[in-house]
Structures are given as structure tokens and as C-alpha cells.
Amino acid sequence: MPELPEVETTRLGLRPVVGQTIRSVDVRNASLRQPVSPEIHDLAGQVIQDIRRRGKYLLFQTPRGWFLVHLGMSGSLRLSTPEEAPRKHDHVLLMLSGGMSLRFHDPRRFGLFLWIDSRNETHPLLAAMGPEPFDLAFTADHLFALSRTRSIPVKSFIMDNHVVVGVGNIYASETLFMTGLNPLMPANSLTLLDCNMLRSTIRHILGQAIRRGGTTLRDFVNSSGNPGYFQQELMVYGREGNHCRICNTPLQWVRIAGRSTVFCPSCQPVRP
DNA sequence: CCCTGAACCTGACCGC
DNA sequence: TGCGGTCAGGTTCAGG
Numbered sequence: 336m337p338e339l340p341e342v343e344t345t346r347l348g349l350r351p352v353v354g355q356t357i358r359s360v361d362v363r364n365a366s367l368r369q370p371v372s373p374e375i376h377d378l379a380g381q382v383i384q385d386i387r388r389r390g391k392y393l394l395f396q397t398p399r400g401w402f403l404v405h406l407g408m409s410g411s412l413r414l415s416t417p418e419e420a421p422r423k424h425d426h427v428l429l430m431l432s433g434g435m436s437l438r439f440h441d442p443r444r445f446g447l448f449l450w451i452d453s454r455n456e457t458h459p460l461l462a463a464m465g466p467e468p469f470d471l472a473f474t475a476d477h478l479f480a481l482s483r484t485r486s487i488p489v490k491s492f493i494m495d496n497h498v499v500v501g502v503g504n505i506y507a508s509e510t511l512f513m514t515g516l517n518p519l520m521p522a523n524s525l526t527l528l529d530c531n532m533l534r535s536t537i538r539h540i541l542g543q544a545i546r547r548g549g550t551t552l553r554d555f556v557n558s559s560g561n562p563g564y565f566q567q568e569l570m571v572y573g574r575e576g577n578h579c580r581i582c583n584t585p586l587q588w589v590r591i592a593g594r595s596t597v598f599c600p601s602c603q604p605v606r607p
Numbered sequence: 608c609c610c611t612g613a614a615c616c617t618g619a620c621c622g623c
Numbered sequence: 624t625g626c627g628g629t630c631a632g633g634t635t636c637a638g639g
Contacts, residue, residue, distance in 0.1 A: 338632060368615070368634075391633075408633055409617075424617085443616045445633060487610065496634085503632055552632065572632095593612065595630080 337406040339468070339501025340544035341563065342391045345412050348558030349386055349393075349437070352414070356382045356432040357397075364426040367444050368407060371427060374450035375402060378429065390464050390500030392447075400453040403460070407445030413438050414558050465497045468537050473499055478530035485522040491592045492522035493533060502537060504594050505550055508572045510536045517603045518596050519589065524606070543568070571597040 337345070357378045365371040381397040388394070393404045393412070404412065414435045421428060427439040427448050439448060451458045466472040481498055482489075492498060494507045502510070511518045514532045516525075525533070544550060549563030552573065557563065566573075570580055575588040575597045584601040 341632075405633085407616095408631070441616095442618065443631090443633095445615065485609080491610090494633095505632060550632075592610085594633095 337391060337410065337549070338503035338506055338544075339388075339391060339541055340506070340547075340565065341549035341557075342388055342393060342406060342501075343545050344549040344557050344563060345406070346386055346388050346393055349412065349414070352383055352431055352433065352435070352437060353386060354382065354384075356380065358430040358432055361428040361430075362426070363421065363428065364444070367426065367441065367446050367448060368405075369447055369449065371448045372402075372450035374452075375427070375448060378402065383431075389461055390467070390496060391503075392461065394451075401451045403447065403449045403451055403458070404439065405447035407441060407443060407447070409443040410439065410441035410446035412558055413440060413560055415560075463497060465495075465499050468499055468501055468541055473534060473538075475527060475531035475534050478533055479525065479527050482522040482525050482530065487522055488519045488591050489516055489522050489525060489533075490518035490594075490596060493537065494594075499537065501541065504596075505552075505569070505572045506537070506540050506544065508597060509540050509570055512571045512598060512603060513540065515603055517605050518591060518598050520606065571599065573597070 357380065360376055360378050362371050362375060378397065381399065383395055383397060385396040386393060387396065391405060394401045415438055417430060417434065417436050422440065424442045425438045425440050429437040431437060466477065478498065482492060485492055490507050490511060493502050493510065508518070510533065513536045516529060544565040547563055547565040548557060550565040551562035552566060571586060574586055578585055579599040579602060582599065582601050584599055586597050587600050589596050
């Protein structure tokens with residue numbers, strides 16, 4: 336699924352719908368990770384005033400509040416012509432005044448399609464989130480301070496949305512390769528210099544992936560139905576069984592907190 | 608509080 | 624061809 340770059344790619348592709356009015360709503364399957372909010376049916380007549388992103392959430396602003404979309408592991412939002420028959424797993428369809436329809440597609444149904452009333456500014460889903468990676472609040476000092484009491488592997492640490500939002504399994508693995516940090520290293524043994532490298536590398540990798548249109552492994556497509564190209568630059572993720580692109584050492588696979596993790600034992604050595 | 612593993616769900620792929 | 628097992632970009636919750 337979509338990590339931050341794929342969500343941002345989706346948001347950028349959907350900018351043309353800003354200013355359009357929702358003509359009708361078709362909820363074909365409401366059973367996502369949480370049920371699709373009943374208020375979603377009342378979106379007809381509302382204008383989409385803005386589309387923002389917070390972490391991996393997309394927030395569509397209307398005069399009465401926001402509808403929030405999370406793509407989960409397998410979700411995508413696409414614009415299509417109204418004549419195109421709904422595909423299997425197209426769960427929510429919004430017909431727009433511009434003549435296109437916006438379709439939420441999600442085979443695994445780990446995604447979310449929720450209504451947030453404008454009186455409810457601090458929705459619990461958004462309240463506890465850490466800083467955006469491109470915000471000024473995301474600093475080496477922030478990483479260093481939070482990591483002092485954490486003995487979890489550094490990979491789990493940078494994937495924790497209380498620490499920084501948007502870093503998932505692909506970009507965590509790639510970030511650690513670029514910084515030369517072993518993914519199993521306990522977070523509380525990071526130095527301030529390590530945290531500085533992590534901060535700049537996370538920003539660099541996510542930014543680079545956004546410019547490439549995200550990573551397509553099997554099914555991610557942007558709002559026009561096209562894949563991303565960052566997977567051509569992956570150094571470790573999904574490359575188990577292959578050799579390091581830098582030093583040719585066989586890459587190593589390990590499961591960390593239930594997630595597949597690939598790293599180079601030579602470029603990312605365990606510290607003494 | 609902290610950490611790990613299971614759960615949610617469907618589809619693709621692999622070995623037999 | 625079919626069957627069972629494993630894996631997949633995320634997040635939350637129970638339990639140790």
C-alpha cells in the first residue's frame with residue numbers, strides 16, 4: 336500500500352476535482368476497517384473545497400466538514416468516466432460535477448472512509464500523530480528525545496506514527512540502508528548524529544519517491560490509474576536473495592515486529 | 608509504560 | 624487443476 340509518497344501522489348493527481356460539486360454518492364460496500372460513515376451518503380450537493388494530507392490520511396474539505404480517506408494496504412482513489420463499469424472492490428463512488436467519478440477501490444478493505452464534522456476539530460485518529468516529515472517540527476532533537484526511552488528496533492521506531500508520520504515498511508528499510516544503520520539496533524542507542532542523518536534521509540527518500548510518482552509493487556496506481564517508478568531505485572526492500580547494489584554482499588532478511596526487513600550486513604553492520 | 612504478536616481481508620504465488 | 628501454506632505498502636488491540 337500506500338505510504339506517504341503514494342498518498343501524496345494521489346492527492347496531487349486529484350487536485351483537478353477541487354471546486355467540483357458531488358452530484359451523487361454510491362456506497363457499494365460499507366464494511367471497511369471501520370464502517371463507512373453514514374454521513375457520507377449526505378455528501379451529495381457539497382463542494383470539494385480543498386484536499387489535504389496528514390500522514391497517510393487524505394482530507395477532503397467541504398463546507399460542513401471533512402471526509403477522510405485512508406488507503407490501508409491495498410486502497411487507491413481513481414478518477415474514471417461515469418460510463419466505466421464499477422470494478423470488483425470499488426467500494427465508494429462519488430459522481431462529480433465535472434463529469435468524472437471518483438472511486439475508492441480497496442480489495443483488502445483495511446482502508447477508511449469517514450466523516451469528520453467541522454465541530455470536531457480534534458478527531459482522535461488525527462490527534463495523536465507525530466510531525467510531518469517535511470515540517471520544521473521534525474528535527475534531530477525530536478528524534479533523539481523520543482528515542483531515549485525506547486528499546487524497540489530503530490526500524491520500528493521510525494515507523495511509529497507518534498514519532499513521525501508517513502514512513503512505512505518500504506521507506507523505513509530504504510532509509511536505514513542509506514544511513515548505514517542496522518534495522519535491529521535499539522532506538523535508545525542512536526546518537527544525535529544518527530538522528531540527524533535519519534531526519535535528512537527520511538526527508539530525502541520520501542521527497543525523491545514523491546517526484547517519481549511513488550512506488551508500485553503490485554497494485555498501487557495513482558489517480559489516473561498509472562504506476563509509480565520509485566521501485567526501480569529500491570536498494571533493499573523486496574531484494575532478499577539478491578546482492579547489495581553497493582558492495583555486492585548477499586542481502587539479509589529478518590522479520591521485525593511482524594514486518595519483512597532486508598538489509599546489507601556489510602553496509603549496515605551491528606555496532607560493537 | 609513498553610513491546611510483541613495477532614487480528615482485520617483478499618489475492619497472488621509456490622510447492623506438492 | 625486444486626489445495627494448503629505464505630506473503631503483501633497499515634493500524635489497532637490484547638496480553639505478557
